[in-house]
Amino acid sequence: MNSELNSKASGHVALDELFQTKGYTDYKWINPKEIIVSQWARIKCMFGCGKYGNNSSCPPNVPSVAECEKFFHEYSDAVIFRYQKKVDKPGDRHKWSRKVNSDLLKLERAVFFSNYPKAFLFFMDSCSICAECTGERVTCKEPRLSRPSPEAFAVDVFSTVRRFGFPIEVLSDYSQAMNRFSFLMIQ
Numbered sequence: 001m002n003s004e005l006n007s008k009a010s011g012h013v014a015l016d017e018l019f020q021t022k023g024y025t026d027y028k029w030i031n032p033k034e035i036i037v038s039q040w041a042r043i044k045c046m047f048g049c050g051k052y053g054n055n056s057s058c059p060p061n062v063p064s065v066a067e068c069e070k071f072f073h074e075y076s077d078a079v080i081f082r083y084q085k086k087v088d089k090p091g092d093r094h095k096w097s098r099k100v101n102s103d104l105l106k107l108e109r110a111v112f113f114s115n116y117p118k119a120f121l122f123f124m125d126s127c128s129i130c131a132e133c134t135g136e137r138v139t140c141k142e143p144r145l146s147r148p149s150p151e152a153f154a155v156d157v158f159s160t161v162r163r164f165g166f167p168i169e170v171l172s173d174y175s176q177a178m179n180r181f182s183f184l185m186i187q
Contacts (some may be wrong), residue, residue, distance in 0.1 A: 009030040012077075015186070022107050024081055028164050032185060033076040033174060034157040037069040045151060050127075057127035059149040068153040077119070077186040082166055083124055091179070097125035104182055105145055111130040111186060118187035122150045124180040150183050155159070157181055 012029060019027060042065050045051075063071065074076075083100055087093050101123045107122040112169045127133070129145045140146050150157050161168050161181050168179045 001171050005048055008182070015079075015111065015113065015116075018110055022103075022110065024107065026082040026084075027079050028166070029078055030034045030078050030164055032075040034053075034160075034163060035072045035078065035150075035183070037065060037154045038070065038156040038159075039154065041151055041156050042154045049151075051126045054128050054135045055133050056135060056137045056143075057123075057146045058152045061135075061137045062148055062152050063153040068118055068155075071153070072185070075153045075185045075187050077182045079186065080161060080164060080166065081124070081181045081182045081184065082161075084177050085180070089174065093125070094128055097123075098128045098182075100124055100180075100182075101128065101147070104114070104184075105147070108147075108184065111184065116186050118185070119145050120185040122153065122155075122183040122185075123147045124182040126152070150181065155183070 019025075042059060047058045049058070053060060055061070057138065058148050062068070081104075084128040085093075085096055087096065104121055105168050108119050121170055129142045135175055137143070148162075161179075166179065166181065168181075171177075171178060
């Protein structure tokens with residue numbers, strides 16, 4: 001057991017160094033079994049998000065809520081990355097998200113090549129790799145790059161990140177800075 005803990009700690013140190021060299025400094029290691037998966041998060045996607053049915057990485061193109069919860073329980077480690085940004089107008093968020101998500105894919109690949117073959121990333125926003133999404137997984141133009149957001153996998157992001165001490169609030173206007181979060185699953 002002690003050698004397992006030492007191995008895990010040394011793995012964290014190596015990945016911490018990788019994160020730092022890639023410019024990621026605002027993050028926390030978590031137990032993925034403590035990620036809160038909720039039916040309400042999926043319902044909110046279905047009734048409240050314009051991406052529902054129009055994005056190959058959003059519902060209904062993702063597993064059921066029960067399957068999503070099971071997925072998180074298959075991992076031993078996860079990292080929550082926090083991004084803070086203030087935008088002048090709503091459309092500015094999407095350009096910023098596309099850039100952050102693109103950089104996150106490079107990080108996921110680097111973690112994969114650091115001997116973590118099960119590394120899996122959840123974007124901080126809906127997938128926007130392509131300028132126009134086909135809306136279906138089977139016709140996705142970039143299936144190797146496409147990733148879901150935590151919300152698409154029924155993650156109650158508000159409760160989960162608060163559980164780990166991150167600030168998050170519902171914003172009332174664009175003069176306020178957003179707190180966005182991505183999750184990187186590691187085994």
